[in-house]
Amino acid sequence: MQLVSVDRIRRAEKLLEGVVRRTPMEHARDLEKSHGGPVSLKCENLQRTGSFKIRGAYTRLHALSEEERARGVVAASAGNHAQGVALAASLLGIKATVFMPERAPLPKLAATKAYGAEVHLHGAVLEEALAEAVAFGERTGAVFIHPFDHPDIIAGQGTVGLEIVEQLPEVATVLVSTGGGGLVGGVASAVKALRPGVRLVGVQAEAAAAFPPSLAAGEPVRLANMQTMADGIAVGRPGPLTFAHVSELVDDVVTVSEEGLSRAVLNCLERRKLVVEPAGAAAVAALLEHPGAFEPPVVAVLSGGNVDPLLLLQIIQHGMTAAGRYLYLRLCVPDRPGSLAGVLTRVSELGANVIDIEHSRIAGRLAIGEVEIALKLETRGPAHCEEVTEELQRAGYTVNA
Known part of the structure; x- marks a missing residue:
């Protein structure tokens, strides 16, 4: 080849x-x-x-004959190729029809329409939209613009x-x-x-x-x-x-x-x-x-x-x-006044920021007189996550990641 x-x-x-x-x-x-x-x-x-898709789309559409341009073009895409074809067709005065998966990102869908293409949503995945685009071309004579091949x-x-x-x-x-x-x-x-x-x-x-x-x-x-x-x-x-x-x-x-x-x-x-x-x-x-x-x-x-x-x-x-900037912890503490405040004070001293907190007395693994505190913390990275966990354990808390 x-x-x-x-x-x-x-x-x-x-x-x-x-x-x-x-x-x-x-x-x-x-x-x-x-x-x-x-x-x-x-x-x-x-x-x-x-x-980058406009590069290939414009090159492909520009090479069409006058007879092919008159028939219009059809493409299928999750979004970027759709926008490239739509803009290229607009610049060259060619009617464009685009098939996109039903769950295509809304900004890509809106942009493709804004460039002047007629958009149809079809199928759950790109392959289904591709098949429908090919079938549309066969029915109408529109030239199919492949996304890559x-x-x-x-x-x-x-x-x-x-x-x-x-x-x-x-x-x-x-x-x-x-x-x-x-x-x-x-x-x-x-x-x-x-x-x-x-x-x-x-x-x-x-x-x-x-x-x-x-x-x-x-x-x-x-x-x-x-x-x-x-x-x-x-x-x-x-x-x-x-x-x-x-x-x-x-x-x-x-x-x-x-x-x-x-x-x-x-x-x-x-x-x-x-x-x-x-x-x-x-x-x-x-x-x-x-x-x-x-x-x-x-x-x-x-x-x-x-x-x-x-x-x-x-x-x-x-x-x-994934970058270790969030830390999720579950701590078992005595169920008495001041326990939650003590945990939050220690977390603050360690430089972690509390994003979310859940306080429960009915978690299945708790003993009588215990309460579970679930924390979502913002940290400075993996090393800081380890430091926070280790320091809470040294302070006597039972910590479950």
Whole structure:
């Protein structure tokens, strides 16, 4: 199978002048110590539509013939590809219809409609929306715009790789959030052609990682199920073309946990003031979970920043817990006046902040004359959690984490 060439990617880059933004590269000094050298973030979360997807979508739609444009286009997406297709179609004067899963994030749904696309909600997962989009195209003649498995899509996404090499010529490792493989395949095609020694690493959520079993089998393999907060990279099966790019050009595919994803979102928000969705933060999660595994200088691509505010609140809490910033404790204390005040005074002296408290006399494991106090505390990190727990135990309290 013929791979997308760097010349084709360069043509896409020229086409995209004035359409997409040349996104900035941000230093991540807090991550440099664990990797022994410079770490930079390629901020595609600051791209038009909030992700890299406009690059491939515009390249694909621009290549349509006049007859194809007149028929309109149809796409399916959890959100980012939908927005890319909707904006590209609007810029090119093409009617766009988009199918999204029924539980698609509301901001992505609203943005897709705002760009002018006709949106239909269908199915519980992306694969069901994809099937309906294909069927719609067959019924109406609308051209189906695949989210990743097409040469024009890969060429457009590959322009991210050209920018990385131009912005950081000495790059040694590039980490790319990976779902269907269009972005990592395009970036690999560009970077490997210009810097063959650069190591390309795809990053997938371990709860939705189709590439590792596919690479092991030597062909695309469908996952039986997926359950991840990173909806943007939750793709159950690679495409034939993206699989060929990854198998030939990408050096490794690593996975990251849900806790790692939430920690990465929190890291970007807290340390860099960047809003990044879980799928877009997967490369940062790899840096956090695999210290020292990647040769510097490292570039991690932040592939998208479209996240539902309500989900962001949950992710922040999840990330705080995963980072050891929250501590949950249950203490058994004598049931007498002043016991609760004594616990809270000691917690205050230890520098922990009480977020929530529950006082119960009817927990099943309590003896007569005992009361259980459940505390949710904000701490300064894992070491502080250990200090608080140990000091409460030394003070004579029975502590259950």
